Amino acid sequence: MPSLFRRRPSLALRVLLAALAALLLLFVDQRGAALEPLRGVALTLLHPLQQAVDLPFRAWSWGADGLRERQALREEILALREDRRYLRLQVQTLAAVQAENQRLRALVDSVVRTPQPLRVLIASTVRVSLDPYVGQVQVDKGLMHGVFIGQPVLDADGVIGQVLHVAAQTSQVLLITDARHAIPVKSIRSGVRAIASGRGPPGALDLPFLPNHVDIEVGDVLVTSGLDDVFPPNLPVAMVSTINRIGEGEFAEVQATPSGHLDRIQEVLLVWPPEAAVEPPVDPSAGPADSPVQ
Amino acid sequence: MSAAAAQPGPLAVVLSVVAACLLTMAPVPAWATHWQPPWLALVLAYWCLAQPDQVGISVGFTLGLLHDVLTGTPLGQHALALSVLAAIVLWVHQRIRVLPLPQQALLLVPALALHQALLALVTGSGGRPLAMTMLLPALSGALVWPWLFLTLRDLRRGSRF
Numbered sequence: 001m002p003s004l005f006r007r008r009p010s011l012a013l014r015v016l017l018a019a020l021a022a023l024l025l026l027f028v029d030q031r032g033a034a035l036e037p038l039r040g041v042a043l044t045l046l047h048p049l050q051q052a053v054d055l056p057f058r059a060w061s062w063g064a065d066g067l068r069e070r071q072a073l074r075e076e077i078l079a080l081r082e083d084r085r086y087l088r089l090q091v092q093t094l095a096a097v098q099a100e101n102q103r104l105r106a107l108v109d110s111v112v113r114t115p116q117p118l119r120v121l122i123a124s125t126v127r128v129s130l131d132p133y134v135g136q137v138q139v140d141k142g143l144m145h146g147v148f149i150g151q152p153v154l155d156a157d158g159v160i161g162q163v164l165h166v167a168a169q170t171s172q173v174l175l176i177t178d179a180r181h182a183i184p185v186k187s188i189r190s191g192v193r194a195i196a197s198g199r200g201p202p203g204a205l206d207l208p209f210l211p212n213h214v215d216i217e218v219g220d221v222l223v224t225s226g227l228d229d230v231f232p233p234n235l236p237v238a239m240v241s242t243i244n245r246i247g248e249g250e251f252a253e254v255q256a257t258p259s260g261h262l263d264r265i266q267e268v269l270l271v272w273p274p275e276a277a278v279e280p281p282v283d284p285s286a287g288p289a290d291s292p293v294q
Numbered sequence: 295m296s297a298a299a300a301q302p303g304p305l306a307v308v309l310s311v312v313a314a315c316l317l318t319m320a321p322v323p324a325w326a327t328h329w330q331p332p333w334l335a336l337v338l339a340y341w342c343l344a345q346p347d348q349v350g351i352s353v354g355f356t357l358g359l360l361h362d363v364l365t366g367t368p369l370g371q372h373a374l375a376l377s378v379l380a381a382i383v384l385w386v387h388q389r390i391r392v393l394p395l396p397q398q399a400l401l402l403v404p405a406l407a408l409h410q411a412l413l414a415l416v417t418g419s420g421g422r423p424l425a426m427t428m429l430l431p432a433l434s435g436a437l438v439w440p441w442l443f444l445t446l447r448d449l450r451r452g453s454r455f
Contacts, residue, residue, distance in 0.1 A: 011351075011381055011384055011385055012381075014350070014351045014352075014381070015351050015377055015378060015380075015381035018351045018352070018354070018355045018373070018374075018377035018378075018381075019374055019377060019378065021355065021370075021373070022355065022358070022370040022371075022373040022374035022377060023370065023374065024370070025359075025369045025370030025373065026368055026369065026370035026371060026374070026416060028369075029368050029369040029370060030368060035369055038369075039363055039369065042359075042363040043363055043364075046360075046363060046364055049312065049315055049316070049319075049364070050319065050364075052316060053316055053319045053320055053321075057321070127321045128319040128320075128321065131365055131367060133417060133425070133428065134365075134366070134367065134417070136366050138366070164366065165366055172366040
């Protein structure tokens with residue numbers, strides 16, 4: 001039985017202590033990664049809980065798949081086979097184009113910069129809804145799959161964010177539309193560099209600090225500039241949607257729409273940066289055979 | 295009421311907390327995201343009313359940390375908000391627990407609103423814009439309170455885990 005007369009610190013004192021502890025935690029957590037291992041361990045321990053949330057949906061789709069008719073499956077297989085044939089054909093033409101590109105590059109400058117194929121891993125988003133005010137999703141790959149903090153995350157159409165926290169089997173991805181996120185970009189058309197920072201979901205990106213006279217137009221495609229050592233260069237990020245040039249000598253208000261489908265993320269690509277840039281030796285035979293002599 | 299019924303083990307609390315976590319993380323349709331009740335806050339408020347000697351500020355703090363880890367929010371954000379909520383409920387628990395359910399729910403609105411405001415202030419300090427929609431969960435929380443209260447009371451009374 002709790003005694004009525006048990007001595008405890010007053011309510012005000014206790015809540016003050018708790019609030020101070022929480023603020024201290026917040027402070028430490030915001031400035032640096034000191035608490036990151038702790039969070040990783042806690043997330044890993046809580047993994048079963050998250051699995052439990054996901055379970056009904058998994059069971060549902062499992063059951064739905066099982067009940068789908070044989071005929072439908074057969075048709076799907078046929079369609080996929082056709083797709084595969086078509087894609088293989090495309091890959092072959094791509095290889096030819098790539099070889100040609102390489103030859104032309106060798107012509108232009110002796111430095112052959114082969115676009116190294118990026119190592120990628122496909123991850124699915126775990127079906128947990130997070131804070132609607134935070135641009136963040138959770139994916140089902142983690143430390144065990146080699147995921148690391150700051151790793152770029154793409155979907156089929158462009159950059160969608162980077163890894164924020166990692167646990168053993170899951171990780172949390174900060175989207176480029178989150179107010180905490182900024183990504184250096186450049187315009188493909190004009191080469192103008194800028195920073196694209198998030199405005200909070202669901203949202204567009206802001207391109208602050210661009211002078212009024214800057215060469216940027218609505219419809220310009222923005223790609224990663226690779227200046228941050230986080231994102232590999234030349235990945236599509238967004239397309240300029242509105243430009244508002246006000247006054248003289250002021251900054252233009254430029255906004256862009258993300259290329260990736262941030263509002264319906266299902267499968268994402270986790271990307272590893274190219275391995276310590278090994279320059280392939282220049283193949284002399286790759287040069288044009290029919291180049292005019294002298 | 296026997297002493298055993300008045301003092302069920304911590305299992306009932308743990309069970310309800312797990313359920314609250316599941317509800318927090320359960321996917322909801324897009325229109326409902328702004329209306330999602332703060333389940334952990336409500337469960338905490340209930341146990342602070344029902345067992346103020348066992349559940350208080352430190353439990354609130356721990357649940358807050360749990361919430362922060364689960365949803366990837368800055369560590370300490372929910373810990374702060376839930377600690378303060380626990381303190382408020384403890385402060386008024388003797389007056390509130392005797393009221394009929396609708397009035398309890400009504401009195402919970404300002405407490406939950408403060409809870410939401412604290413959350414918003416902490417995120418706001420991280421550079422995110424503040425929005426009035428952040429107060430909606432206080433209303434939805436009050437709406438589900440009577441239902442939640444009865445469920446948890448049955449859990450507490452019916453079980454002597």
